[in-house]
Amino acid sequence: MRPVRAVLVKNTSSVTDVWSSAMAVGLEPATELAPVPGIRIGTIAAGIRRPGRLDLTLFELAPGSRTAAVFTRNQFCAAPVTVARHHLAGMPPRGLVINTGYANAGTGDAGEEDAVACCRAAAAALGCRAEEVLPFSTGIIGARLPNDRILAALPQAASVLAEDHWLDASRAIMTTDTVPKGISRVVRGGVMPVTITGIAKGSGMIEPNMATMLAFIATDADIPQALLQDLLKEVVAVSFNQITVDGDTSTNDACVLIATGRSGVPLKAILEPFRTALHAVCEGLAQALVRDAEGATKFVTVEVSGARTGDEARDVAYAIARSPLVKTALFAGDPNWGRMIAAAGRAAHKSLDTHAVSLRLNGVCVFRDGAMAPDYREEEGVAAMRLDEIHILLNLGAGRHGARVWTSDLSHEYVRINGEYRT
Amino acid sequence: MRPVRAVLVKNTSSVTDVWSSAMAVGLEPATELAPVPGIRIGTIAAGIRRPGRLDLTLFELAPGSRTAAVFTRNQFCAAPVTVARHHLAGMPPRGLVINTGYANAGTGDAGEEDAVACCRAAAAALGCRAEEVLPFSTGIIGARLPNDRILAALPQAASVLAEDHWLDASRAIMTTDTVPKGISRVVRGGVMPVTITGIAKGSGMIEPNMATMLAFIATDADIPQALLQDLLKEVVAVSFNQITVDGDTSTNDACVLIATGRSGVPLKAILEPFRTALHAVCEGLAQALVRDAEGATKFVTVEVSGARTGDEARDVAYAIARSPLVKTALFAGDPNWGRMIAAAGRAAHKSLDTHAVSLRLNGVCVFRDGAMAPDYREEEGVAAMRLDEIHILLNLGAGRHGARVWTSDLSHEYVRINGEYRT
Numbered sequence: 045m046r047p048v049r050a051v052l053v054k055n056t057s058s059v060t061d062v063w064s065s066a067m068a069v070g071l072e073p074a075t076e077l078a079p080v081p082g083i084r085i086g087t088i089a090a091g092i093r094r095p096g097r098l099d100l101t102l103f104e105l106a107p108g109s110r111t112a113a114v115f116t117r118n119q120f121c122a123a124p125v126t127v128a129r130h131h132l133a134g135m136p137p138r139g140l141v142i143n144t145g146y147a148n149a150g151t152g153d154a155g156e157e158d159a160v161a162c163c164r165a166a167a168a169a170l171g172c173r174a175e176e177v178l179p180f181s182t183g184i185i186g187a188r189l190p191n192d193r194i195l196a197a198l199p200q201a202a203s204v205l206a207e208d209h210w211l212d213a214s215r216a217i218m219t220t221d222t223v224p225k226g227i228s229r230v231v232r233g234g235v236m237p238v239t240i241t242g243i244a245k246g247s248g249m250i251e252p253n254m255a256t257m258l259a260f261i262a263t264d265a266d267i268p269q270a271l272l273q274d275l276l277k278e279v280v281a282v283s284f285n286q287i288t289v290d291g292d293t294s295t296n297d298a299c300v301l302i303a304t305g306r307s308g309v310p311l312k313a314i315l316e317p318f319r320t321a322l323h324a325v326c327e328g329l330a331q332a333l334v335r336d337a338e339g340a341t342k343f344v345t346v347e348v349s350g351a352r353t354g355d356e357a358r359d360v361a362y363a364i365a366r367s368p369l370v371k372t373a374l375f376a377g378d379p380n381w382g383r384m385i386a387a388a389g390r391a392a393h394k395s396l397d398t399h400a401v402s403l404r405l406n407g408v409c410v411f412r413d414g415a416m417a418p419d420y421r422e423e424e425g426v427a428a429m430r431l432d433e434i435h436i437l438l439n440l441g442a443g444r445h446g447a448r449v450w451t452s453d454l455s456h457e458y459v460r461i462n463g464e465y466r467t
Numbered sequence: 468m469r470p471v472r473a474v475l476v477k478n479t480s481s482v483t484d485v486w487s488s489a490m491a492v493g494l495e496p497a498t499e500l501a502p503v504p505g506i507r508i509g510t511i512a513a514g515i516r517r518p519g520r521l522d523l524t525l526f527e528l529a530p531g532s533r534t535a536a537v538f539t540r541n542q543f544c545a546a547p548v549t550v551a552r553h554h555l556a557g558m559p560p561r562g563l564v565i566n567t568g569y570a571n572a573g574t575g576d577a578g579e580e581d582a583v584a585c586c587r588a589a590a591a592a593l594g595c596r597a598e599e600v601l602p603f604s605t606g607i608i609g610a611r612l613p614n615d616r617i618l619a620a621l622p623q624a625a626s627v628l629a630e631d632h633w634l635d636a637s638r639a640i641m642t643t644d645t646v647p648k649g650i651s652r653v654v655r656g657g658v659m660p661v662t663i664t665g666i667a668k669g670s671g672m673i674e675p676n677m678a679t680m681l682a683f684i685a686t687d688a689d690i691p692q693a694l695l696q697d698l699l700k701e702v703v704a705v706s707f708n709q710i711t712v713d714g715d716t717s718t719n720d721a722c723v724l725i726a727t728g729r730s731g732v733p734l735k736a737i738l739e740p741f742r743t744a745l746h747a748v749c750e751g752l753a754q755a756l757v758r759d760a761e762g763a764t765k766f767v768t769v770e771v772s773g774a775r776t777g778d779e780a781r782d783v784a785y786a787i788a789r790s791p792l793v794k795t796a797l798f799a800g801d802p803n804w805g806r807m808i809a810a811a812g813r814a815a816h817k818s819l820d821t822h823a824v825s826l827r828l829n830g831v832c833v834f835r836d837g838a839m840a841p842d843y844r845e846e847e848g849v850a851a852m853r854l855d856e857i858h859i860l861l862n863l864g865a866g867r868h869g870a871r872v873w874t875s876d877l878s879h880e881y882v883r884i885n886g887e888y889r890t
Contacts, residue, residue, distance in 0.1 A: 368881070372882050375886045376885075
């Protein structure tokens with residue numbers, strides 16, 4: 045059930061008052077996350093950008109842990125991304141250091157030196173080498189990290205390392221997120237139960253290819269390095285790379301999957317249930333990012349079927365999901381199928397037989413045979429669009445391929461959040 | 468000079484009040500448009516969607532006129548686009564019929580019959596064949612045309628045909644436009660002066676490949692058909708196809724160029740000055756569409772240089788121009804170069820040497836050598852962004868290609884205009 049909407053945004057120039065909300069759509073904060081044997085976490089309020097909030101997180105990975113990661117494809121990747129890629133190519137990581145407040149992006153050579161200095165300090169606190177630490181930053185682009193405060197706080201973070209700090213970490217990595225995001229799953233079938241726990245942050249600049257999001261997922265299954273990387277790529281493609289908030293891809297995104305092997309359960313014993321559980325964790329986290337999108341009042345699934353190729357299906361789904369005209373109509377609860385059809389027509393790869401196309405909004409057929417469905421009544425569409433969760437199902441009637449994208453609406457609150465001066 | 472901003476949008480949940488404006492950015496309505504010998508225009512208030520406003524326009528083209536046109540590439544093109552393409556392929560047009568209020572898109576076979584019926588009625592009023600009339604519609608998608616009212620009004624529109632009705636027509640084709648858009652140029656150098664007059668409408672769903680815009684341009688130069696079509700394509704590529712408001716491409720767009728030949732001046736005598744003048748008319752109309760974009764408070768030129776290919780330059784320019792994060796920052800007057808750099812990095816085709824990249828906002832260098840420019844002061848950026856016209860100049864430092872795109876900002880007013888229920 046949807047939490048009560050909290051804030052009335054009264055627009056005096058508007059003919060209607062609109063309700064906005066600072067709450068995520070249908071998303072409750074996690075209350076429990078299962079520890080993963082082999083992973084200890086320390087979080088601390090280092091005063092990086094504002095005093096008194098958790099903003100620095102240290103992960104300690106037990107020896108023998110294997111780590112896979114995917115990073116932003118943005119050509120202006122941030123300094124920590126460059127350093128993390130470099131370190132990951134060298135030796136298995138023993139630690140992660142994550143700060144919020146500043147993204148350490150657009151900071152040039154000095155930024156890379158800052159990221160390396162963070163790794164060095166984290167390594168000293170963890171008792172490993174700097175090259176065994178991966179750095180992650182999220183926050184404002186363009187300003188240097190306040191490394192004096194970060195370096196001073198890292199020993200304190202190390203002093204509170206514990207296995208049961210996942211909830212704290214889900215909070216400590218937040219930026220404009222309004223709800224901490226975390227999911228645990230237990231996989232049975234081996235000699236011991238295996239745990240998967242993941243946390244994520246991100247609520248804007250979200251788009252496939254690792255948008256402004258950080259996700260850290262760990263398991264105590266025993267997974268060979270090559271398989272771990274394959275599993276991560278496979279699951280990211282149908283979770284984090286299937287969401288869009290505003291079409292922007294950040295400079296800092298990363299998704300990390302760690303397998304500590306501490307359960308002693310080899311993956312091949314539980315491969316299929318593990319894959320299903322990993323997918324559930326990543327899909328849940330990805331959807332949570334969209335549910336908590338900046339200013340979101342709706343959670344929207346755009347599903348395209350009947351396309352001639354998978355690429356066409358994805359292009360059409362993204363065209364609808366990204367269209368500001370569609371997104372403002374979603375915000376207004378307006379069953380404006382014309383805008384959806386127009387967005388689809390712009391993105392379709394070849395000419396379409398409009399008589400074969402159909403469109404359903406939360407099950408209500410609004411368009412078929414090249415025109416508004418004859419039995420469609422506007423009241424039905426309005427009622428369907430009043431829900432917080434909207435399912436747009438477009439069948440192109442041209443082939444057998446499909447795609448699915450999750451997105452949010454475009455509200456006054458989005459403009460307010462992103463239109464305010466940086467403070 | 469900028470017109471005074473008219474409307475205070477007070478957002479009670481916001482920490483700051485923001486000014487919005489229903490006025491176009493730096494755009495005054497045309498007060499005079501030159502007649503084009505061989506073109507007569509009649510406009511009328513047919514009560515198509517609302518009573519008492521000009522909403523139906525009839526063009527009469529003198530015998531011997533040649534007509535070139537480009538249409539939307541949206542695969543769900545509207546019925547009038549289908550009919551106009553078909554008629555244009557058959558015989559030289561003698562008339563145009565243009566209605567606002569309803570787009571006649573997503574209306575299936577019945578919509579095509581309605582468009583043909585309009586042509587038939589216009590032809591009867593003009594004394595030509597239905598196949599010699601091109602139909603154009605703009606407005607709400609998905610509803611049938613009120614053809615009883617349109618057919619009844621066409622004889623009246625024909626009864627007021629006159630050469631000096633261009634200003635009325637610029638008003639009669641408006642939908643959400645706040646300012647009528649029209650430009651005239653006179654080209655000298657032949658035995659007689661030659662006139663070019665154009666009008667256009669459109670303020671949302673605007674994106675290259677003929678977004679929700681209609682443009683009608685006419686000249687009395689004598690231009691062979693093939694050259695006319697080439698000139699139109701050439702000039703559209705660097706005017707109407709160089710703008711974006713919200714990334715959406717409409718189902719109905721069309722740009723028409725008519726040469727009546729009535730001046731008796733063959734084009735080859737004045738080819739270069741004519742091309743320059745035609746470009747000025749189309750560039751001015753295209754910029755007018757952006758200046759009057761829904762909710763726009765800024766007119767923004769995004770210029771990319773130093774790209775490796777023209778495609779890369781265009782992709783980067785459009786990524787910046789379409790980014791909701793960039794557009795909300797522009798609305799706020801925030802010199803948020805990080806968002807611009809991030810958008811560029813997402814769109815660049817290959818890896819970039821960030822040390823070679825530079826970014827200027829209205830001449831103020833904010834980024835170079837891979838980081839914020841050392842001599843940049845935030846006050847300078849804020850002052851630059853306070854202007855109504857913003858020039859974003861990004862040099863990728865990787866090649867010799869460039870591109871330029873005009874766009875607007877993303878304001879509360881945009882969300883309001885597009886988030887209100889259809890009425």
